[in-house]
Amino acid sequence: MSIRQKYTVLVPFPTGGGHWSSVGQQLELLDVEASALRAAGRLELTSVLETRQQAEPATPSTAAKKAAAKKAE
Secondary structure: OOOOEEEEEOOOOEEEOOEEOOOOOEEEEOHHHHHHHHHOOOEEEHHHHHHHHHHOOOOOOHHHHHHHHHHHO
């Protein structure tokens, strides 16, 4: 029996029948179905994305820092 895993869409792609996926959409796919899309950078395992987000410290962007500095002046 094949196990499906949950993937998150990073870049939209056609899903068939004229329909397209959307960014952030979560899909349950077989490894065979997801392998080419992962290689193309169109989706990633949801668990991997969650781990990356937890590992990255939440820091304000450069643009946000500049805007805050300008507002403080």
